[in-house]
Amino acid sequence: MSATASTGTGAYAEVNGINLYYETHGSGRPMILLHGGLGSGEMFGAILPMLADHHQVIAVDLQGHGRTADIDRPLEVPLMADDIGALIAHLGLDRPDVVGFSLGGGVALLTGIRHPEKVGRVVSASANIRRSAVYPEMLGQQGQVNAAAAEFLKDTPMYELYHRVAPRPEDFPRLLDKIGAAMQQDFDYTDEVRGMQVPTLIVAADADMAPPSHFVEIFNLLDGGLRDGGWMGEGRPKGGHALAILPGLTHYNLVDSPLFAATALAFLDQQD
Template identity: 30%
Template sequence: MSGKSNSHWPRAQRVFLYVCAVFSVQHALAEERWQTLPPTPAPVAGEQTGKADVNGIHLYYGTVGRGSPVIVLHGGLANSDYLSNQVEALKKRHKVIVIDSRGHGRSTRDTRPYGYDLMADDVVAVMDKLHLEKTDVVGWSDGAIIGLDLAIRYPARVGKVVAFAANTKTDGVIDGVEKNPTFAAYIKRAGNEYARLSATPKQYDAFVEQISHMWASQPNWSDDQLKKITSPVLVMDGDHDEAIKRSHTEYIAATIPGAGLQILPNTSHFAFLQDPKAFNFAMLHFLGDE
């Protein structure tokens, strides 16, 4: 480059350099993909919905597609709409069953303490209602924990398990995750969705209080419990998960016999929204669809 001052350059070139500089600053200040919280997808078109009276509650479920069954389970505070991108990908070759976990979304709750065993029993009750002897499971966060609970306690009912962003001990969770900006935005959004979907729209705080007692002490599985899992398991997470320690995700994969490990780049606890293409590719490949 010559020693000319920028003021002597043609006006068009100065404008171009200014625009480039502004773009560079904006790009530097922009959120990384793993810091974003994309919109909650709409329910999948064509879902046949219903409610099952199970274990003292009304549990919302939906079914769509044809083929071998796959149950899709959402994370804590959320609802089944969050995984609609995955349902869209799965329905081409599978009968997909989505469930709003007890107290979440359109499902009701009772006064019994929350527990992953109880929530897994709810899933089995829906399976029985739909006459499903055995099914694969795709779960996110609490849904992934429920999937692993099913594999531990109902091995004959579970095929493959995709466990995204699970923890199997309470110390696998990062302290103060609720203060993370992305996670705090998620909690706020979940409250708004609860008010719109729930049969008890003004009880979000009570619901969070009730389920928080479970999170404080569960899950707390031993190595021996994980080593008894016979279902093929794919352990997945984002490389910037706000909630789950990477070391803990690696521990789960190393402890469950034959488990695979997939870390999705530039994503977080919400990778299924941030990069659904990569998430779905890994999910479908594991299930044998790719």
């Protein structure tokens, strides 16, 4: 493993009016890595060495997260996907793979949908494509995320991380307000997913924030799970898509799992 896999090189890119922070680890074919809500690229610390052993990993801090300061626009997945499309062009990358978890999984999926000419493969983990797919009790908890919750989160790793690395640590309540507002917005990307042109791996924990059936439904939209695969794989999804439900994991520890890293790498490295 290269030394850069653990230390990384940080830089900023001015794209779409936002000063996007990213860290580069390892070497090989480029992979853009996108974190979950209230996190940063650092949340992949447990599996980053494994990923960077195979790829040049570009871990991005999304709008208002980590070392990327917020700007005056809503925190919306399509806008953040356009940021990633712009970052790919800014860095001159040749169709990098895009891997994301939770919020980042949604951004990865939308990057592949909105900028297919810029992306090699997509891994979208623990990202539902309809708000209604999330368990009702979780939707209730999401409804309580706002600036007033900042005080109650001060002992959490999310707060500690933000306070340590954010350009404006005092913006944490603002981030909670914006991410809370974003989670209240209804969305349904069914039609967009159905037209996906980039080979995509849908990943979920077997005890995720939405039921396994939802991720099977996404796979169905990608022409998967509709017929026998065939001896030679001729019945597999036409677009090269795949599905992985990972055993013994939840929405909260999938990102730390070597099983997730190995599954993502197996899918991405099929193109080698």
